[in-house]
Ligand SMILES: Nc1ncnc2c1ncn2[C@@H]1O[C@H](COP(=O)(O)OP(=O)(O)OP(=O)(O)O)[C@@H](O)[C@H]1O
């Protein structure tokens with residue numbers, strides 16, 4: 001039984017057109033014309049309890065819009081959303097206590113106070129008894145590697161520390177469904193790692209369902225077995241990450257190291273040369289020809305080392321985003 | 327089933343109390359951070375004292391039944407009432423809207439109005455020492471103005487001040503919903519300032535007004551925000567009948583209106599993309 005069910009979900013935003021200038025403003029005052037922007041168009045998917053799903057797509061694809069519909073902030077224009085048996089846009093208490101939304105670019109902590117003060121307010125808001133709250137704060141702080149930062153005014157924390165405190169505040173009520181919109185935005189590599197580890201542990205510990213958007217592919221590859229790719233409001237791919245690579249990148253990346261200097265032009269008909277050095281080369285070779293071509297390479301050259309890998313996920317994704325693959 | 331429903335309600339109310347307490351503590355901490363601004367604010371609320379000094383040399387006050395001493399009591403009371411009925415919810419809501427804090431509030435299981443209400447109340451508490459100090463200084467320099475309301479009328483006054491605050495909060499809250507439609511809503515606060523100044527008894531006690539204007543004013547909510555609690559606090563009798571019914575009708579009407587305007591506001595907020 002899936003915990004999140006989405007069917008034919010669409011969202012159109014109505015935006016009032018305003019002509020520039022005084023006359024435009026005057027006209028705008030009396031009669032408004034609206035353009036509708038199709039942000040999300042008839043998408044559908046089911047997500048089971050405990051899944052971590054990566055939700056990716058280029059800027060403006062409709063990720064944030066979809067997450068907002070899933071947590072009930074905005075009403076769908078049409079279609080069905082059901083999250084653990086609730087219709088999100090009704091924002092029933094029972095539903096609200098079961099979810100959380102974290103937006104990397106928006107903060108809820110009180111800026112001039114230490115996070116601990118905001119945490120106490122949240123504890124009360126969610127009806128968590130004091131003792132239990134301080135136990136949970138300790139536990140989450142440990143998982144997030146937060147210590148005395150919780151007692152320093154938020155404005156004096158670094159971006160990464162703030163984000164971790166933000167996560168702590170959003171998870172104090174132990175929601176079982178997490179909507180995370182770019183939770184690692186602007187964090188350095190180490191902080192990203194921390195947040196990733198944390199989310200993984202949280203998922204393991206509480207069987208939490210997580211939907212995560214990120215423009216850092218490392219977040220997705222390390223956390224999500226399944227990804228949803230959305231582009232121009234439409235669901236473009238839904239499945240395992242590994243399959244996406246196969247489906248959208250027909251080539252594999254072959255790195256060769258030679259014992260002697262070679263004439264690179266000889267390599268041209270084996271595949272596309274990505275990078276070349278004195279003794280080494282990176283080639284993109286079509287999956288279907290791979291065994292044959294490797295065989296030939298080994299026969300014709302004196303090779304010291306050989307490595308076969310998928311091309312970097314970023315490359316595949318950027319290809320998908322720029323519609324080079326149809 | 328019934329019992330379950332009942333305990334659920336009760337625990338929800340108890341929880342509101344906990345939210346209040348937590349907000350109180352955090353707000354108090356915030357106020358300690360901002361104490362300089364608070365002091366400035368408290369001083370900026372001294373309009374009644376300025377009015378007092380303007381009126382105190384005038385002979386006209388006798389014509390509407392005041393003398394310098396009870397006029398002083400009225401305006402000093404008005405000063406205190408104003409300090410504890412200050413409302414800035416339009417500015418807060420606008421700020422939260424621009425900073426994108428409304429969305430997380432909407433996703434928390436407590437209606438956002440309570441957040442704003444409670445944080446106002448706690449801030450008012452945090453002003454208490456400051457206001458007491460200012461009153462103390464005032465009496466120190468003007469000992470002939472000194473008076474103490476008896477304990478009974480003090481308690482009634484506190485109650486009336488609280489109701490006055492609620493009334494003012496509701497009015498501002500309803501106006502604050504405009505924040506969801508335009509991003510310059512807080513400038514509309516000035517619109518509320520005009521009737522407040524003239525009808526609440528801020529620039530002169532209502533007795534100074536011509537009869538018709540006075541009668542009109544008493545049908546609006548404004549005198550109940552300042553004039554009524556100030557009279558109570560200064561232990562003065564009323565020369566005319568105050569219609570307490572009018573006050574309660576306003577509270578009921580405004581409460582209902584606020585629920586609807588909130589729904590409309592949030593609906594629009596949500597339609598704009600939250
Ligand atoms: N409040 C709004 N009013 C009108 N149009 C909007 C609004 N919010 C988003 N849109 C439009 O809807 C589309 C989807 O936006 P959305 O924010 O969901 O994209 P996204 O996938 O989250 O992008 P990003 O990666 O940049 O965060 C975009 O074309 C955007 O311009």
Ligand SMILES: [Mg+2]
Pocket residue numbers: 063064065181
């Ligand atoms: Mg987005």
